[in-house]
Every structure is written in structure tokens, then in C-alpha cells.
Amino acid sequence: MAVNEIRYKGVSYATDDDIKVPSGILYEVKALRSDSLEANSLTVTVFSNNKAIMGFAKNDKVEYFRDGRRVGVYYLQTVERVGSDAYTLSALSALGRLITMRHVGGIYTGQTVAEVVPQICGPVEVMIESVYASRKLYGYLPYSNPDTRTGNGRSARDNLSQVLFAIGASLGTDENGVMRVEKLWDGVSATITADQINEDSCSTVYETPVSAVEITEHQWVPNTQTVSLFEGAAEEGALITFDEPVHDLTAHGFSILESGANYAVVSAGTGTLTGQGYTHLTRIVRRTVTEGAEENVVPITEATLVSLTNSVDVANRMADYYRHRETIQMDVEPGAEHAGSVVRIFHPWDKEMVQACVESRETVISGILSSQTRALVGFIPPQPDTAEYLDERVILTDAGTWTMPEGAVTLRAVLVGKGSDGTAGNPGGSNILSSSTKSNTSSATFSAGAAGKGGSGGTGGDGGKINIITLEPEAGQTFAYDTTGDEVIFGTYSSADGAASEAGYFDSTTLEYFGRKGADGVSGGDGGAVGASGKSVGDYFGGHGTESKSIQHKWTASGTTYTDRGSIQGFGGGGAAKGQNGLSANGYIRFQAFGFTPDVKVNSYADGASGSAGDDGANYGDGGGGGNGGGGAGATGSVSVSFTPSAPSGERTQCSWSGVWLQGGSGGAGGAGKKGCVILYYRKPKPVQSGALKTSDGRDLLDALDRRMIV
DSSP states (O other): OOSEEEEETTEEEEEGGGBOTTTEEEEEEOOTTSSOOOOOEEEEEEEOSOGGGGGOOTTOEEEEEETTEEEEEEEEEEEEEOSSSEEEEEEEOTHHHHTTOOBOOEEEEEEEHHHHHHHHHTTSOEEEOHHHHTOEEEEEEOOBOOOTTTOOSOOHHHHHHHHHHHHTOEEEEOTTSOEEEEOOOOSEEEEEOGGGEEEEEEEEEEOOOOOEEEEEEEEEEEEEEEEEEEEEEEOTTEEEEOSSOOEEEEEESSOEEEEOSSEEEEOSEEEEEEEEEEEEEEEEEEEEOSTTOOSOEEEEOOOTTOOTTTHHHHHHHHHHHHTOOEEEEEEEOOOSOOTTOEEEEEETTTTEEEEEEEEEEEEEESSSOEEEEEEEETOOOOOGGGOOOOOEEEEEOSEEEEEOOTTOOOEEEEEEOOOOOOOOOOOOOOOOOTTEEEESOSEEEEOOBOOOOOOOOOOOOOOOOEEEEEEOOOTTOEEEEEOSSSSOEETTEEGGGSBOOTTOEEETTTTEEESOOOOOOOOOOOOOOTTSOOOOBTTBOOOOOBOOEEEEEEEEETTEEEEEEEEEOOBOOOOOBTTBOOOOOOOOOOOOOTTOOOOOOOOOOOOOOOOOOOOOOSSTTOOOOOOOOOOOOOOBOOEEEEEESOOOTTOOOEEEEOOSOOOOOOOOOOOOOOOOEEEEEEOOOOOOOOSBOBOTTSOBOBOTTSOBOBO
């Protein structure tokens, strides 16, 4: 049986005698920080009289067998003819296929790894270890569209790498070529003795001590700012991509056929595409790596799926990685270990066995295998059951005591103080000509009155102060809290030490806002000019104005018949206010003669509408809304009144025009601020039971080789 064998499309293509030695290289790599993904590769030169290989298709399957056992499946990238019958085949593991694949990315608000990873990998088969499948992702991935021929540019591979870094997982590949999102085993999988290493090839590298790591935590908060995305002519099915994420797309001149946060596919037409943006917020989580070391900080800023739920875990993982400074590199006779394996290995200089984790192996394919191996001394791969993934959330209100649960280590507390009340709206301007009196005359004229201005709205109350703290309390430690006052207390911490924010605090795990500034009140509408309607406010309408009015009425006193006459040169309608329509105008004239009660009257209402009260704070810590302004009173034209015949000599005659129908509307009261709260995030304790895994009916769970699975 051949020791080495290459199969192309399932057919044995080359065996030991046909493989040029030492031209074959099998390269395996594992990024122990989970911050990048590099495909494993197979490069081998074979001798063959069959020139059909030159008609290969990219990503044709190439299999490598050693001693009859399949080592792996690789996907052909190039074939180079290097002799009359010699060909160099270059192939990558399944991950290599993602290098030329696109992924649309998007904003993630709690989608699980089980949902997102298959979307990224598309037709490339991938399995996800159950411990990671339900992890929720928060943040952003950009649109990734590489050159499909060269693989240059951001690709689906890069977005998959972001997911793995966020959850602390590794990417493996089964011998059948299927990818696996998995953890690295922290147990020792092999021992490499002094007899297995070539001491002449050994070297060790000691990295400069890292003082600290700084992890940027990201958050994208939707806002209402309009963003222009495209303007011009588009063909049917045109793809438009965005440099920054947007939401609530609007198209004019063509229609949106498909869209996401990073892109839109549109129909043919000429027009514009707009959307609303996101506010990108960041926060730094710092972890000390080496106490007393000279300042040498490693920043990690572009991991856009690092959020409040996993930033502490990422910081802990990175700090642990950078504490290990020594890397051994040597030629090794390989055994059962692979990249990512923890091994006991003979240290060539210290002459003792040390524990290390293999980062990469470059194996020469020949009768006797030799692998150039790099291993990080002392590093143990992190395990998901110890990850500080903050998947539990509680809100504390009123007053009481909260206890840190067993099994939780890190606590993120957000203290949101009470929101302030909004101020009242201002009344609308009035136009009152009340009890305007002229005496001892049979006629009078009263001047016109201008329309009143709408009252301005009140100011929204500030949101409560927001103080965010990260703690590592002991299990069972208690914290007294009180949210009944203006400032919220949690243990020794207070919201007073934070600051108010107009946008408030956005909880990306629930898409809720806390501590926002209240909305300012809406100003009332101005009263209308003579004959015109008052100004509308939103869905509320101003009152209708009227044109000139004339009235006439006869009455008798002491045997004499008198005729009253009046003329009003029109009214404007009252201005509307948020919450109420303005009043329409009619107008009235009031006479008084010889002491009699007026007997000529036309009712009139041209008042401005009263503004409604501001809204109370909607969620904890929100400020109250400002009261809405009142509408302005309508305008009045000039007024003329008379009566005939003239009053008898010596009688007191009094003509008057009076009324209260030209009032501006009152302003609304300010809304009440909402009381504060404490929002807590921590890792939900998960009981781990050791022993044999069981099926639902109580039987032992067996693997493909009928072996019991033990934890």
C-alpha cells in the first residue's frame, strides 16, 4: 500500500512514486486568538502522462491519503505545469472557498450563531458545536464583496472570522472537508519527545511583555438622520452598497427589490435612494496583562461584534493569550497532534518537558514525515463553559437588596437616574377688545385687532444621569439599591457620578432606550387673518375665518321704534394646537341703549386652541415632554354700530362692543419625568454535570464508533 496518495475527483491520481519529493507541503494553522482565519493548504508536485488535469475547474476536490487513511479534502485553486509531465497542484481547505465569496453583512440584534454562520458560509457545509449555536450576536458586519477571481478584498471569510472572535470559537475541518465551529480541547493530545525533534532546527522567540489589552466595545443605535445613498439612473437589478449601515430605506423614481443594512437592489429608473443612519457608540474595556511592565498596550478596535454581552470575555481571553510570551519552533516527527492541539513537548534548551499549544505545522510529504512546528508555551485554549458571556439581564426598581448569583463572575451595572419634568407650553397670543364703550352717541366705530401668535412649546426634561460600571463581585455578595429618588443608588455607586445623554442609554439586547431627553413641546398655530383660517398644527386644523357681517334689528322704547345696525369686517379663525383644533369665527355685536339689555347679538368664537400636556417619560429615566403651546386668537376687522332715530335730547345713550371670544389658547403642562432604575447584566450560571452523556430515553449517547461520550 502506498504511503502517500493524491486523489483527484475521487480517482487515484498519484502515489508515492508519482509524487515529487520533497515538493509536497501540507500546511495547517490555527489562530489561537481566534482573531483571523487562514485556510489550511496542500501544495504538491506530481508526475503524470494524463494532461486532463490542465482542464481542471476551480474548487475541484483533491484528497490526500496517508497510509490508506484520508488526511483531508482540499479544493483546487491552481495547476502549474512545471515539466513535460510534472504538475504542481495548489489547493486550500474548505475555508479557502469563502475567500472568493461575498457576504452582505448587516446589523445584528440578537441573531444566533446558528442563524448567522450558515448565512456567511452559503453552499460551504459547516457544523456548529451546540455550546456556541445559541450564542446571540450584537453589532455590525460590513458588506464583503471580494474579487471572485483573485480573492482580493474583504470576503465572507473575514466576516466568519469576526463571529469566531466574538464567541471565542475555533474553525476546524473534518477529514471529509466539512468545516466545524468548535472549541479547542484543553487536554493534552500528544507528547513530543526529544527523539522526535531535530534540535538543530530549534529556535525560541520571547515577545516583548504586553502591559495591557484594550478592547473596543461597539454599539450601533438607530437615529433619524437622513442619509443620501444614491442619485441618478439605475439599471434593473442594480446593486447599491453602503459604506455605513442604514435603516428605513426610501426610494423615489425606482423601487427596492431587495435590501439590508449594507445594500439595496433596485429596479430600473432614475431617482434617489435615502435611508436613516446609525450612531456608532464605543466603550473601552481594559485588562492588565503584565503588572509593572513598560507601557505596551495592544488595542483591538475593529472587532465589530464585540458588544456589552461579550466585551469582558474578549478582554479576558486576549489578556490570557498575551501573558504567554514564549514560542518554540522546531522540526518534529509528527504524531497525533494537529494545529490547535495541546501537547507536552521537549524543550530543546531547558531540557525538560513543557506544555504548549500548536499554532501551525508545515509538513513535508515524503516517506518519512517532518513538520516544522510552532507552539505557544503554556497556553491553554479557553473553554466556552468559563466564558464571561453576559446573557442574563434584570432591571431593579424601587428599593431592596440584590445578590450576586453563584457561578457569575462579572457584573455590568447601568445606573439610570430619574428624568426631569418638562416645562409648560406658553399660551397663544390674544386679541381682546372687551367693553370698548362710547357713550351719548347713536353710532360708533371700533378699530380692527391683529391675530395672536401661537405660543411656543415647553422644553423637554433632561433624561436621568447614566453611570455604567463593571464589577467582579464575589458570589453571594449583596448590593443595596434605591431607585426612588432623583439619583439611583447601587451599593456604593450612584447615578450622580454619571452624565445625562440626549440619546439616553440604548440596550442592544432588547432594543430599548432608557434615560432619554423628553421631546420639546410643539408651538401652537398662529391665529388667522381676517377671513382666513388659523394655522394648523400637525393633524389638527385651525378654525375657519369669516368675511364681513352685517346685522339689523328693530325695537321699541317709550313709543318710539328704533333700528339697530352693526357691521363687522370679518374674523380670522383661531390657531390650532397639538391636541385640539382651533375655533371657527362668527363674531357678535352688543349694544346697550337707554339702559336696556342688549338685544342684538351674534355669537362668535375665534379662540386659539389650548395646547395638550407633554408626554410623561416613556421608560425608566426618561425626561418628561415639554407642554405644547396654545393657538393664537383670530384677527378681527373693524366694527361699526348705530341706531336710529337718534336718542331723545338729554337721554344718556351708550353704544358698546364687548366680548371674550378672542382669547389665545392656554399652554399645556409639562410631562412628568420617569423614575430611574438599575440594569444588571451577568453570566447566567449553567450547571455542568460530569459523566456519560445520555439520550432523552436515558441510554448512553454513543459516537459514530459506538463509544460512550463522557464529559
